[in-house]
Amino acid sequence: MSLSLQDLKKTPASIVIFGGFGDLSWRKLIPALYNLFIGGYLPENFTIFAMDYHGRTDAAYDKHMLEGINTFSRTGKADPEKWNIFKDRLDYFQGDFTVPDTFPRLKKALEDYDKQWGKRAIRVFYYSVSPGFIQMITEGLSKYKMANNPSKDRIVIEKPFGTDLASAQKLNKLLTKDFKEQQIYRIDHYLGKEVVQNILAFRFANHIFEPLWRSGEVDHIQISVAEDVSVGTRGKYYDNSGALRDMIQNHLLQLLSVIAMDRPKSYTAECIRDEKVKVLKSVRKIKPEEVVRAQYTAGTVDGNKQAAYIDEVNVARNSKTETFVALKLFIDNPRWKGVPFLLRTGKCMPKKSSLITIVFKPTPNKIFKDDTNSNRLYISIQPEQTINLIVDGKVPGIEMKLQPVNMDFTYNDSFCEPSPEAYETLLLDVLEGDTTLFIRDDQVETAWKIVMPILDYWKKTSSGLKKYAAGTEGPKASDQLAKSVGAKWALSSPNETPLLCEPRKDKP
Structure with a gap:
């Protein structure tokens, strides 16, 4: 059972970040923890151990993390007074996972804080490290019994959760050998975004949408995650x-599960995750001809020249690795029988955009000659968090003329409170012991089972890799895939497109 915020504030917490000087800590974790601190969400007694194998000074660490907060925190530059209080809770811990005394020293440091606080603290162990260190850290924590209290100790794992089904199963076996599943928090930051969480509220708290959320009313659904960046310095990993x-295996299939899941019995972590697993298990085996893979060539993105993927640093010159995937899938259950789901993601596309589009079926028995049948629901995750419903409305005038109009729900306009960053939400959930927004072991394995037939097919053939110029929407084959179900890719949500007409001059 998760803690309430009131109970959490009375419960001390020790947060250990393995890889505490790394890029994730600098850009996301420390800024998120700082924002939680100034917002009054962290326990009265807490400390953050930033473990790093380099021999840095506390002052050097503090300076670097302050730069991260000033650069990446949604609240802007750190308040000097609040920063001075926060930095006293930062404990730079020099330690090498391969050195025998590292874990005993960490255990002693944790126990010293427990004695100081007079109470066994919640312990969060955040694996902000490359996958090769996971086993070493897990065995160290297990050997010295630092995470042996399932109700108080949490293990946080970043993706990738394996590189295929076999490695994912091996990782799950490794983790559950020493820890309970309830202790393991597999993090996908997309699930921490406000608009993604709001999908559940939108669907299950508003009765008007539930009758429409099914095969009889929905023509098709698109999930598109476009990136405007190249692989950059991640060439070795990405290749x-x-x-x-x-x-696809993680972000897009997790978004699919939120959009397509059936109504849970209650708003509890296990009921919600049960429904996500059920819908993923209902995905029909994807045929090779239902998948388009492509790789970017040289082009221009946002006015800047971009080299081809095979010319990136640490990428093989004859690489066949895909930087773009579009696919069509079906969910074989009563709710979604016959409804195509189109998923698409790619690098070096014209702009950064994550968009879910629900396209409804045409109005039966049309009585208006210019009925556009344009009913669509856009759920924009980034760059803006918005929900837009497109309906037909009458244009002012003496004639009955219809035009699509946009019913717009924008977070920043609808609520006084600013939206927290995804990592703020997720880290607070970890501290409270709420696993709702985290991925369970069977979710991971089921998602791998969906993509494995595609990966296995690609191993057998090097043909079929399309090309697309950097700065474009992908290969033509992707458009043809959408066209096969009578669709076109939605490139942006309505709030990002030009107005249908000029605003009235007399409108204030």
């Missing part, structure tokens, strides 16, 4: 991964 592993 052994590719878009299917890096994005």
Whole structure:
């Protein structure tokens, strides 16, 4: 059972970040923890151990993390007074996972804080490290019994959760050998975004949408995650991964599960995760001809020249790794029988955008000659968090003329409170012991089972890799895939497109 915020504030917490000087800590974790601190969400007694194998000074660590907060915190530059209080809770811990005394020293440091606080603290062990260190850290924590209290100790794992089904199963076996599943928090930051969480509220708290959320009313659904960046410095990792592993297997299939799941029995972690697993298990085996893979060539993105993927640093010159994937899938259950789901992701596309589009079926027995049948629901995750419903409305005038109009729900306009960053939400949930937004072991394995037939097919053939110029929407084959179900890719949500007409001059 998760803690309430009131109970959490009275319960001390020790947060250990393995890889505490790394990029994730600098850009996301420490800024998120700082924002939680100034918002009054952290316990009265807490400390953050930032473990790093380099021999840095506390002052050097503090300076670097302050730069991260000033650069990446949604609240802007750190308040000097609040920063001075927060930095006293930062404990730079020099330690090498391969050195025998590292884990005993960490255990003593944790126990010293427990004695100081007069109470066994919640312990969060955040694996902000490459996958090769996971086993070493897990065995160290297990050997010295630092995470042996299932109700108080949490293990946080970042993706990738394996590189295929076999490695994912091996990782799950390793973790559950020493820890209970309830202790393990597999993090996907997309699930921490406000608009993604709001999908559940939108669907299950508003009765008007539930009758429409099914095959009889929905023509097709699109989930598109476009990136405007290249692989950058991640060439070595990415060339052994590719878009299917890096994005489809986790982010897009998790978004699919939220959109397509049936109503849970209650708003509890296990009921929600049960429904997500059920819908993923209902995904029909994807045929090779229902998948388009492609790789970017040289082009221009946002006015800047971009080299081809095979010319990136640490990428093989003859690489066949895909930087773009589009696929069509079906969910064989009563709710979604016959409804196509189109998933698409790619690098070096014109702009950064994550968009879910629900396209409804045409109005039966049309009585208006210019009925556009344009009913669509857009759920924009980034760059803006919005929900837009497109309906037909009458244009002012003496004639009955219809035009699509936009019913717009924008977070920043609808609520006074600013939206927290995804990592703020997720880290607070970890501290409270709420696993709702985290991925369970069977979710991971079921998602791998969906993509494995595609990966296995690609191993057998090097043909079929399309090309697309950087700065474009992907290969033509992707458009043809959408066209096969009578669809076109939605490139942006309505709030990002030009107005249908000029605003009235007399409108204030």
